[in-house]
Amino acid sequence: MQRRDFLKSAGVGAVAAGLSLPARAETPAIKWRMASSFPKSLDTIYGGGETLAKRVAELTDGRFEIRVFAGGEIVPPFGVLDAVQQNTVECGHTASYYYYGKNKALALETTLPFGLNTRQLTAWILAGGGMELLREMFAEYGVVNFLGGSTGAQMGGWFRKEIKSLADLNGLKIRIPGFGAEIFSRLGAVPQSLPGGEIYPALERGAIDAAEWTVPYDDEKLGFHKVAKYYYYPGWWEPGTHLVFYVNKDQWEALPPSYRAAFEVAANEAHLEMLAAYDAKNPPALQRLIASGAELRRFPDDVLLKAYEVAQQVYGEESANNPTFRKLYEAMSEFQKGSDVWWGIAESSISNFGQAVRRMK
Numbered sequence: 507m508q509r510r511d512f513l514k515s516a517g518v519g520a521v522a523a524g525l526s527l528p529a530r531a532e533t534p535a536i537k538w539r540m541a542s543s544f545p546k547s548l549d550t551i552y553g554g555g556e557t558l559a560k561r562v563a564e565l566t567d568g569r570f571e572i573r574v575f576a577g578g579e580i581v582p583p584f585g586v587l588d589a590v591q592q593n594t595v596e597c598g599h600t601a602s603y604y605y606y607g608k609n610k611a612l613a614l615e616t617t618l619p620f621g622l623n624t625r626q627l628t629a630w631i632l633a634g635g636g637m638e639l640l641r642e643m644f645a646e647y648g649v650v651n652f653l654g655g656s657t658g659a660q661m662g663g664w665f666r667k668e669i670k671s672l673a674d675l676n677g678l679k680i681r682i683p684g685f686g687a688e689i690f691s692r693l694g695a696v697p698q699s700l701p702g703g704e705i706y707p708a709l710e711r712g713a714i715d716a717a718e719w720t721v722p723y724d725d726e727k728l729g730f731h732k733v734a735k736y737y738y739y740p741g742w743w744e745p746g747t748h749l750v751f752y753v754n755k756d757q758w759e760a761l762p763p764s765y766r767a768a769f770e771v772a773a774n775e776a777h778l779e780m781l782a783a784y785d786a787k788n789p790p791a792l793q794r795l796i797a798s799g800a801e802l803r804r805f806p807d808d809v810l811l812k813a814y815e816v817a818q819q820v821y822g823e824e825s826a827n828n829p830t831f832r833k834l835y836e837a838m839s840e841f842q843k844g845s846d847v848w849w850g851i852a853e854s855s856i857s858n859f860g861q862a863v864r865r866m867k
Contacts, residue, residue: 541581554655561772603684624746654749655780662738663718681717686743722791
């Protein structure tokens, strides 16, 4: 008997004996809501949530559906963590330093003044032990966290008047969140926390004197150059800003394993796509802003040096009083020591040389 005929006969015999191959379990249809902290007008940063939702649907044959809501539609822009924690929504897309008032350690998931750049922070989280430490912290809030995109290094913001020295910060009303706000306060400024949609009108009517938001592409969309012409760099308080996806812990654990895998894969893809998009969009946006009258300025050395000094004081004080912050900060700082050496030898040196040569032509 031929082998093919034998297998065919064996299959028929198995069916005749009442045996059958196990049927694949049908995965459930699940619908989630995602609350974003960002307006739809900021297509790239808001788009991180849409990228994740689209890929999750594709990876699960449309059976796991996530609907994204812009900031303020169902949850206030700065209310995403509470909403996910309380299971008002199953998941959210936000920046962890918005919840600095709950625990300053939360800010380390997003960025730290004079800290890791975007690639360094991604490396620490995914390959340097950072994710395990962050998950320990977020477990206290009933939340599971995932990479949610990155803007890369940010600009230093828009100022209605020129900053010529440290003294010009005295009394300056500036929109800025997190540790950046605390450091600016110690430098004599008056920080304020405002969601993206409220910054332009506050600048326009003089309620604030300066504002940082993100990067040239988004800043151009919000029109800050029309009401504050001085555009400063570097954004020392946000050297590599990460966004984050939050998932309610109970909802996460109730998902089928294949859906969990789809969500995590989609989150990593959204993270990469957002960074790539900003890296492509920011150079031409900066050129357009300058052509429109924005005046590019570098922060004076005395501002940068004093800000760095104050930042180290702030971290020391917080480490002494906050065990969670100390654990994360020490791990991140240890990683940065080696990473900065490598970055200076490899990445920065060739980049700086190339830029210098091209300027000479």
